[in-house]
Amino acid sequence: EDQVTQSPEALRLQEGESSSLNCSYTVSGLRGLFWYRQDPGKGPEFLFTLYSAGEEKEKERLKATLTKKESFLHITAPKPEDSATYLCAVQFSGGYNKLIFGAGTRLAVHP
Amino acid sequence: SQTIHQWPATLVQPVGSPLSLECTVEGTSNPNLYWYRQAAGRGLQLLFYSVGIGQISSEVPQNLSASRPQDRQFILSSKKLLLSDSGFYLCAWSGTKNNYGYTFGSGTRLTVV
Numbered sequence: 001e002d003q004v005t006q007s008p009e010a011l012r013l014q015e016g017e018s019s020s021l022n023c024s025y026t027v028s029g030l031r032g033l034f035w036y037r038q039d040p041g042k043g044p045e046f047l048f049t050l051y052s053a054g055e056e057k058e059k060e061r062l063k064a065t066l067t068k069k070e071s072f073l074h075i076t077a078p079k080p081e082d083s084a085t086y087l088c089a090v091q092f093s094g095g096y097n098k099l100i101f102g103a104g105t106r107l108a109v110h111p
Numbered sequence: 112s113q114t115i116h117q118w119p120a121t122l123v124q125p126v127g128s129p130l131s132l133e134c135t136v137e138g139t140s141n142p143n144l145y146w147y148r149q150a151a152g153r154g155l156q157l158l159f160y161s162v163g164i165g166q167i168s169s170e171v172p173q174n175l176s177a178s179r180p181q182d183r184q185f186i187l188s189s190k191k192l193l194l195s196d197s198g199f200y201l202c203a204w205s206g207t208k209n210n211y212g213y214t215f216g217s218g219t220r221l222t223v224v
Binding site: 032042044045046087089098099104 | 143147153154155156157160212215216217218
């Protein structure tokens with residue numbers, strides 16, 4: 001069964017304290033892995049797409065990496081405005097562009 | 112540029128009442144359209160997707176239905192709401208020829224009382 005698991009479920013950081021979020025997946029024929037940011041009461045906002053193992057993408061304090069079984073979202077020197085839920089999703093061959101989402105990691109960055 | 116509109120933002124409905132949530136996309140043609148539900152503290156569950164007018168695929172058996180009467184319009188409906196239908200409903204679209212992921216609407220918070 002195709003599955004996406006994110007860890008930790010929740011993460012509390014002090015401002016400036018770097019850390020990583022994990023997304024592990026079991027799908028056949030990965031076409032892409034996506035990271036989204038979701039603020040409370042809003043729709044998810046697209047961050048990155050990764051297509052193959054070894055690929056990396058960066059945006060401001062965020063860096064996403066991909067291996068054959070998992071992806072990491074590294075947050076360097078986070079600020080309070082980085083507080084949000086971060087969602088990982090995978091797209092697989094034959095899935096009609098469908099995305100399977102993980103449950104997300106709730107990140108809280110305190111000053 | 113492409114935009115997606117979803118309404119209403121919040122809705123409180125009694126058990127047994129009907130439901131209609133609407134989603135429209137602008138600035139693109141022949142998009143793939145999706146309805147997701149997000150329960151509190153949980154991930155997004157795909158409910159329906161559509162690759163064209165009148166073409167609806169259901170992912171999970173449930174009390175809801177979807178329709179696509181026009182290319183850029185996607186409607187989520189129910190004849191009689193259940194308490195378990197409460198949740199945060201999200202509409203999304205994606206291109207058919209690229210892989211830039213989904214663009215989501217702002218969501219509808221549905222509370223069935």
